[in-house]
Amino acid sequence: MRKKQSIGTRNESSLHRTLKLQYAGPGGKTEVPAGAYIADGLRDDGEYIEVQTSSFAPLKNKVKEFVKDGRVRIIHPIAVKKTIEVYKPAAVKGKKYGALLYRRRSPVKGSPWSIFHALVNAPLLPLTPGLTIEILLIDIIEKRIKDGKGTWRKKGVSFHDKELAALHESILLKKPADYLRFVPFKKKEEFTSSLLAERAGIGALEATTALYVLTKMNIVKRKEKNGRSWIYARKI
Numbered sequence: 194m195r196k197k198q199s200i201g202t203r204n205e206s207s208l209h210r211t212l213k214l215q216y217a218g219p220g221g222k223t224e225v226p227a228g229a230y231i232a233d234g235l236r237d238d239g240e241y242i243e244v245q246t247s248s249f250a251p252l253k254n255k256v257k258e259f260v261k262d263g264r265v266r267i268i269h270p271i272a273v274k275k276t277i278e279v280y281k282p283a284a285v286k287g288k289k290y291g292a293l294l295y296r297r298r299s300p301v302k303g304s305p306w307s308i309f310h311a312l313v314n315a316p317l318l319p320l321t322p323g324l325t326i327e328i329l330l331i332d333i334i335e336k337r338i339k340d341g342k343g344t345w346r347k348k349g350v351s352f353h354d355k356e357l358a359a360l361h362e363s364i365l366l367k368k369p370a371d372y373l374r375f376v377p378f379k380k381k382e383e384f385t386s387s388l389l390a391e392r393a394g395i396g397a398l399e400a401t402t403a404l405y406v407l408t409k410m411n412i413v414k415r416k417e418k419n420g421r422s423w424i425y426a427r428k429i
Contacts (some may be wrong), residue, residue: 241262
């Protein structure tokens with residue numbers, strides 16, 4: 194018999210816990226057994242909730258099992274702004290942190306296009322009937338402790354927690370047509386990965402990753418090569 198799987202609450206970040214409770218709602222439940230797995234939440238309307246901050250690959254079998262009983266919503270928070278706070282270790286037992294040493298803004302910024310990095314190893318997951326993917330564009334605070342336990346690259350600073358600082362926008366992706374927001378071209382218009390990057394204002398890696406997933410989902414099709422570049426067109 195397979196062991197029930199979930200992130201558990203012991204290593205759960207504040208960000209994950211906050212979103213789990215918020216989306217389960219006042220009449221819902223959290224950490225709900227469902228077959229061989231444990232769902233982050235179950236709303237009072239019967240919708241399962243999963244908060245996933247990284248790759249969707251671990252959810253492929255989990256979602257298939259959940260949809261047997263009802264609808265599923267994957268909440269995917271993407272940090273458009275990250276503030277890093279570094280603290281001294283707590284000097285008093287029971288306290289999480291000591292004094293704040295410094296605070297800085299991380300140069301790493303996410304965008305709605307970051308969803309394709311999460312989907313690259315699970316490109317067919319969005320086609321699951323009854324599944325909604327909700328992108329949350331947020332600000333987060335990442336808390337670290339200068340305890341000497343981090344790697345040499347981190348200069349002895351170890352990660353401790355992530356907290357929600359602000360919510361900017363929610364984007365719902367329920368059906369294949371919803372993903373056309375990521376294809377800024379007309380139905381018969383041909384384009385390359387570099388043209389998508391230019392028109393969408395994204396990097397080359399983001400464009401190629403998005404096109405890989407969108408092709409697997411049959412939202413766009415890869416037609417032929419023009420020199421070293423593939424030509425794409427919308428399929429829906």
